[in-house]
Amino acid sequence: MKTKLITFIVVAFLGIQANAQLLKKVGDAAQRGVERTVERKVEEKSEKETGKAMDSVLNPNKKDKKKSKKEKSKKSKEDKPIIDNTGNSSAKTVKSNSDFVPGGTVIFSDDFSQDAIGDFPAQWNTNGSGEVVTIDGLNGKWLSVMHNSIINPVMDKALPENSTIEFDLYLQANNQQSTPFIQFGLTPVRDILKEDMFYRNRFFINLHRYSEKDGQTLEYGLKNDVIGNKSDFPLTKYANKVLHVAIAINKTRIRLYLDDNKVIDLPRALTTDMLNNFFLNNNYLIPASEIPMFISNVRIASADVDARSLLIKELMDNGKTSTSDILFDVNSDILKKESFAVIKQFGDALVQNQSLKIKIVGHTDSDGSDADNMELSKKRAAAVKNYITENYAVVGSRIQTEGKGESQPVAQNTSADGKAKNRRVEFIKL
Structure with missing residues (x-):
């Protein structure tokens, strides 16, 4: 072992002599630094570490360059403001380029803060089941809606012909379970306990699953007929995150915004009777979704009168x-x-x-x-x-x-x- 070690030492010093002209250009201070590096490496007790010493002599700047690039990349990432999945920056509020303007007069709002955990919220109706819950890592309370359950806010009258609807969806996903087939929209049905919505002329929007396992599709349609779909909005990006949904209604026109991105703009999609009720549905498709639908921060406002x-x-x-x-x-x-x-x-x-x-x-x-x-x-x-x-x-x-x-x-x-x-x-x- 000692013979091998002496052999590597000799090779190392021969390498120094062969590169003497290069070291001279670097300068005396740099040369002394390289020599100290060699001496330190010579003291190592393995062939592998002696080989590293030779590498440091022949390529003195290689490691430093790699480190510099890593540090620069790390600094670049650290300098960027942190943005959460709702679009909020830790540095400064960024104005949205979206043309969505919330209605000025609130006619319904609920964040479930007044409801007890485990209860179905007082301001809502359902033909199925659900309960108010908290979610680890998220603020506030959420309404968890089980499979094959429709919910709707209880309001005294129909939506104004010019109005806005906003809410947050938490799109929980687990590759071992089926994610919900979430549907929401507008319907003539006032009481979902007494009348089946399925056969009525409603307008609906489907978030057709949202995990990598299930794939992604956004569909929209009338009654039971899908009239269009969007595959360019990255639903899978929002798995286990919050998606903000905003809807603008202007008489027969409906616009849909997902996290401030305008996804749908249909000028002649709605009829007057569809404004009777707004609904959400953890849909009835088989196989049953094994994960609930989660909703919070609902705001419905009139834009009829400024x-x-x-x-x-x-x-x-x-x-x-x-x-x-x-x-x-x-x-x-x-x-x-x-x-x-x-x-x-x-x-x-x-x-x-x-x-x-x-x-x-x-x-x-x-x-x-x-x-x-x-x-x-x-x-x-x-x-x-x-x-x-x-x-x-x-x-x-x-x-x-x-x-x-x-x-x-x-x-x-x-x-x-x-x-x-x-x-x-x-x-x-x-």
Whole structure:
């Protein structure tokens, strides 16, 4: 073994002599560094490590170059803002290029926060079964809907002919199980317990499975006939992630947006009676889906009357106005994107009328302590002001802010509807 080691040492030093001219160009400091490397490697006790020493002499920069590339690549990835599957950036809010605009007047909303785990939610109807659950790694509560079950929100009247529907789907997937065949759409049927939807002239959209095992298809149609499909939207990308669904209805026209991508735009697809009800279905196809359908954050709004313009009229005529359509994340001052269209009206009004000055007042419901609600209401008022000054040519000195917490309710805090009315933002003309 010693003989072999001496042989490699001799070869190593012969290599140094053969490359003397190259080392001289590198410089004395670099040469000493290479020699120290050789000496260190010579002390190693195996042929393999001695071979590495020779390699470091003959190719002194090879390892460093590879390391540099790896470090550069790592730094490049670390420098990018983290974006979650809902499209939110950890760095700064990115404005969407989508032309979807949420309706201004909310007529139904539910995030199941008022329902107990294990119960079927109070604001919904079903002909099957489901329960409110939580999902590891996701915020809030979700409605889990079992196979062959239809659900629909309970509303007093049909949808307006100009309206929007939004909700989140969690597309759980496990290659050992069949994923749901999810269907949603519009139907004339008002009571799904008493009347079979299957034979009625409904409009439907199918997410025809979404895992690599099952493949992907998005279909749409009328009654039982598929009239079109889309294969270019990457449904499989959303397996075990949240997909945001948005629907815009304009009389006979329907547009579908999946995570802000417009997927369907049909100008003559709907009839008036289809607006009687909105439904979702963990479909009846065989074999049965072994994984539930999960839904949350439902928002249905009217776009018939531009209530936002009426807010500005009320502000100018009466000196103040109030809205519950400016929404925030739960117990947070982070604005939801559906609030931007409402705030835009105030931003535009301030830009058009340079003499206008306003006070923004935040209000909360009674959940939580008085002190926490007071602080939250102040932060929410400030968040609305900041959005206006950051997105419109309006100086901050024209806007004052104040928080009232839960001290000035306009409805009882004993119901979800009353609490929603109390969570409002007030605008006062100065």
